[in-house]
Amino acid sequence: MKKLLLILTGVMILFSGCVKDWLELEPKSEVSADVLFETPEGFSIALNGIYTNLSSGTLYGEMLTHGFVDVLARCYDLKNTLYDQLKNYDYVSSGMEQRINSIWALAYTTIANCNGLLEEMNKKEPGFFKEHERARLEGEVLAIRAMLHFDLLRLYAPAPVVQDATLIPYYTALSHVPMPEKPTSEILQLLIADLTRSKQLQKEFDTRTVAKNDFNKFRYRFGEDRTFFGTGQRGFRMGYYATTALLARVAQYAGNEQLAYTNAMEVIDDKMADNEPVISFTPATVIDVGVYDRLLSEDLIFSLYRIDFEEEFNKVIFLLPNTSPIFGSDLNSDYRKKCYLTADGRQLMKFDLEQDREGFITSVIPMFRLSELYHIAAETLYDTDPDGALALLNTLRAKRGCTVPLSSIASKSAFEDAIINDARREFVGEGKLFFLYKRLNKTVLDEYGGNQTLTDKFVLPVTER
Secondary structure, eight states: OOEEEOOOTTGGGTOHHHHHHHHHHOOOSEEEHHHHTTSHHHHHHHHHHHHHHHTSTTTTTTTTTTTHHHHHTTOOOOOSSTTGGGGGTOSSTTTHHHHHHHHHHHHHHHHHHHHHHHHHHHTSOTTSSOTTHHHHHHHHHHHHHHHHHHHHHHHHSOOTTTOOOEEEEOOSSOOSSOOOEEEHHHHHHHHHHHHHHHHHHHHHHHTSHHHHHHHHHHTTSOOSOOSTTSSTTGGGSOOHHHHHHHHHHHHHHTTOHHHHHHHHHHHHHOBOTTSOBSSOOOOHHHHTTTOOOTTOGGGEEEEEEOTTHHHHHTTSOOBOSOHHHHHGGGTTTOHHHHHHBOTTSOBBOTTOOSSOOGGGOOSEEEEEEHHHHHHHHHHHHTTTOHHHHHHHHHHHHHHTTOOSOOOOOOSHHHHHHHHHHHHHHHOTTTTOHHHHHHHHTOOEEOTTSOEEOOTTTTSOOOSOO
16 A cells, blocks of 8 residues: 655644544554545645645754754854754765754755645546645646745755766656756756746735735734645745745846846735735834844745754754944844844843734744845846846845935945845844855854855765755
């Protein structure tokens, strides 16, 4: 009998009733696919298993967010930790080789799970799924598969500005034999095609008036619609807005600036029926009176769920170097200093739970923010409209409390440096900086205030494929 390996821990997050029934029926980690996929609810269980993989410590629950990749970006002043050797970009000692291999292994295992789920969907007759269910499920799975392939590419192959290397395979179906590696340029085109298809599949449901309203109000909690295939908690799913954000990110990496700009601005400019933005920033009126959450969660577009994420994060004291030079003249005004850090700027407190979060949001691993789309739009606009690019960056800075706008920036390289500076404030603890440095092949600011050139060290080795 064909078996599908699922990780079921925590799958009750989005679909409680039927998950409980399923666990009572056959509470095992290895579940018969023939039984599981008898109903649409079985597909929701399988999809939640995929999300559970994503939120594991090996992937976005630690290694690809505040852990491994942020250490590579020299975000922290760490001593006596498992990551000490990474300061020298030693990818072999202290178990690092095993950790690097484990990212590769679990990412491709999860890609296989995505392809297995797509295969099972294709076996179903018309009418098996209700309206929108099939399209949304396929769209989410395609987007997740693309996100994993993209991050494997960003970790284990050189950035396109350095070399169009052939190092990563791209799996679009289950395979018992290894697929050949493809050039980076070809993989990026495959990613763009998959994400474009995902957007098409999810657009009709996620851009309806009621869906936009619920995404604005209930993307991390439930409104009236509490079903798995409903409009609640869409912030925990790779829906239309998350897929559009990922397409902007991928297109920028591929050097397709127009496509990146168009997708970034689509999310930035999207409005509800009352002409209010679907996604916005935590307002100054809230932060200035001290009623704010440290995560500044209102601009989160997509997050993963892990019930013990904050607890695990706070087992380590993440000390931050270079706070004063990074924030400069904005040190006392930038909300990111006030909300993300301790008063002296030395410790990261972004995931502290002493204060309530908007909508009681907890167990959240940030994956996409509106602020990143401002960065993408600004950078990709600069060559054709530098004043417009600067206006976008200054709009973001103003939303984050900076009172003095940046003046004209004369070169693209200097503008990229301004975006890097803003990203250092925005994304500490979220795993974005390493990939930003790598995409631009820029030097990395270390904890001593120096600059490290890492061109060859940006590529992780894989010893077990």
